[in-house]
Amino acid sequence: MPYPVVHVLFFMLCIGAVAVYAIFGSFFRREISHRNTMQIVLLLFVGGFCSLFPDIIIVYSLLANGTMEHCWVGSVPTHSLLFSASAILFGTVTGYAVYKNFKKAAYLGLFAEAAFLSHLLLDEVFDVGFFYLYPVYNGPIRVSSMLDISIRGAGVFDYLLASFLSVFFICLVLMMALFALNQFGFEFKYKPEK
Numbered sequence: 017m018p019y020p021v022v023h024v025l026f027f028m029l030c031i032g033a034v035a036v037y038a039i040f041g042s043f044f045r046r047e048i049s050h051r052n053t054m055q056i057v058l059l060l061f062v063g064g065f066c067s068l069f070p071d072i073i074i075v076y077s078l079l080a081n082g083t084m085e086h087c088w089v090g091s092v093p094t095h096s097l098l099f100s101a102s103a104i105l106f107g108t109v110t111g112y113a114v115y116k117n118f119k120k121a122a123y124l125g126l127f128a129e130a131a132f133l134s135h136l137l138l139d140e141v142f143d144v145g146f147f148y149l150y151p152v153y154n155g156p157i158r159v160s161s162m163l164d165i166s167i168r169g170a171g172v173f174d175y176l177l178a179s180f181l182s183v184f185f186i187c188l189v190l191m192m193a194l195f196a197l198n199q200f201g202f203e204f205k206y207k208p209e210k
């Protein structure tokens with residue numbers, strides 16, 4: 017499993033590459049005010065913290081049991097879509113506390129969810145899979161292994177379905193981060209030549 021700093025950097029620099037690109041451009045053009053800086057710090061805080069959320073229970077396990085257990089809270093797997101609701105809640109409550117605006121709070125919740133899911137994407141490269149769909153489906157799913165499915169072994173339909181679902185999941189995480197960042201002023205759009 018990657019170390020915490022890798023999770024934070026992966027989310028900030030890879031999933032949030034558009035923000036890094038925009039911040040550097042605006043910084044050199046001296047377009048960033050104090051208020052903008054506070055918003056960037058807020059995004060860094062929520063994104064960075066939520067990219068560690070699936071492993072956060074390790075703190076409790078260390079204090080309470082002296083173990084490094086971090087994948088379960090009772091019967092609920094921490095690396096699952098169900099547990100990701102806690103990241104959405106954290107982002108939304110933080111967003112509302114700062115902006116006093118439901119729309120902006122929801123966008124920050126979405127950004128927090130993208131950060132949480134980026135943790136799962138990185139973790140599962142080194143794991144056998146996670147209980148993403150708990151409690152609907154109680155088995156491990158590994159999205160990255162679906163990218164490598166054989167057309168001869170699986171058949172055309174399963175091959176196409178697995179390819180679409182795995183790439184769509186990665187695309188979904190990226191799109192969630194892009195959409196949320198766009199709502200906070202980060203733009204990257206096509207400008208047709210005139």
Ligand SMILES: [Zn+2]
Nearest residue numbers: 017070071139
């Ligand atoms: Zn993890």
